[in-house]
Amino acid sequence: MSDEIGQNLTNKPSDDLRATARKNTREDKARSESQSVLNLAALNGVKKTVIQAALEKINANQSVFAEQLTEQNLKQFQRAAANLQEDFKRKKLLGGITAQLIISHSSRKDIKRAQDEIHTIQAVKFEKDGTIQFRTNASRKYGATHHIVSVQFLNFQAALNSGNLTNKMLDAYMKSPVKFDCSCGRHRYWYRYIATVGGFAYGRHETAFPKIRNPELTGMACKHVIRVMHTLARNPVALRGAIKTHIQRFQQNPNATAKTLTKKQADKAKIVAKKGNVIRRSFLQT
Ligand SMILES: [Zn+2]
Numbered sequence: 001m002s003d004e005i006g007q008n009l010t011n012k013p014s015d016d017l018r019a020t021a022r023k024n025t026r027e028d029k030a031r032s033e034s035q036s037v038l039n040l041a042a043l044n045g046v047k048k049t050v051i052q053a054a055l056e057k058i059n060a061n062q063s064v065f066a067e068q069l070t071e072q073n074l075k076q077f078q079r080a081a082a083n084l085q086e087d088f089k090r091k092k093l094l095g096g097i098t099a100q101l102i103i104s105h106s107s108r109k110d111i112k113r114a115q116d117e118i119h120t121i122q123a124v125k126f127e128k129d130g131t132i133q134f135r136t137n138a139s140r141k142y143g144a145t146h147h148i149v150s151v152q153f154l155n156f157q158a159a160l161n162s163g164n165l166t167n168k169m170l171d172a173y174m175k176s177p178v179k180f181d182c183s184c185g186r187h188r189y190w191y192r193y194i195a196t197v198g199g200f201a202y203g204r205h206e207t208a209f210p211k212i213r214n215p216e217l218t219g220m221a222c223k224h225v226i227r228v229m230h231t232l233a234r235n236p237v238a239l240r241g242a243i244k245t246h247i248q249r250f251q252q253n254p255n256a257t258a259k260t261l262t263k264k265q266a267d268k269a270k271i272v273a274k275k276g277n278v279i280r281r282s283f284l285q286t
Helices: 013-033 048-061 071-090 099-104 108-117 156-160 167-174 185-198 223-234 236-252 263-268
Strands: 120-126 131-137 146-153 178-182
Touching: 013 120, 013 131, 013 146, 048 071, 071 185, 099 223, 108 223, 120 223, 120 236, 131 223, 131 236, 146 156, 146 223, 156 236, 167 236, 178 185, 178 223, 185 223, 223 236
Parallel strands: none
Antiparallel strands: 120 131, 131 146, 146 178
């Protein structure tokens, strides 16, 4: 146990999923009640006086340590969001993105953190809409015991109709476009906005521009998402069983309900990454 990095996964999956849902509700509420969020879309095409009033309100409610926002900042933010959307459009990423591209768009800092701090993942819930909830260990730095990464496979319907699930087909499925989300603060405050702009945010969307944490809109995924995507793209054999179970459940019965794994099932399905294994940003280098 001593060489494990971060918190181990010992709880019942259903308990962790419930705790995460409660935490999300709390944080969503705080976010929606905050008077300092900046919604760029809401300011598009409105009168200058309205923009000034909105900026005044945000500045008045911002932490005293935060810099005051100006109209100049606002223009920069709008340009950053437009450029990002243009970039996603050019790369044909709007609406869905592959595991491999999520990693190659991620910052080196987040990749290093995934490599050093996140070593355990397991599928814990199979959803009807093609989503698998993965649980990962947490780094221990912020008191969390785990995080939940949601990955919606956009080819799920096609997979349901495909009959025989060969290994080749399952491996290709894991590398096909997805939407994603994570329960951690880094995803919420840095990256969910970026995923929303690209149309590949799963579940809740973020319309508030990350004006303090990530005004230049760089990076794409937190360490938990990176670990899951790396496993999907580079170690698909380890996840084949879970992916197959998910597809088969709804192939056999399209009206089946979502399934949460029991502790015993989850313990069996745990994937532990080897310490020191390098996560490469570019897949061409390997
Ligand atoms: Zn995360």
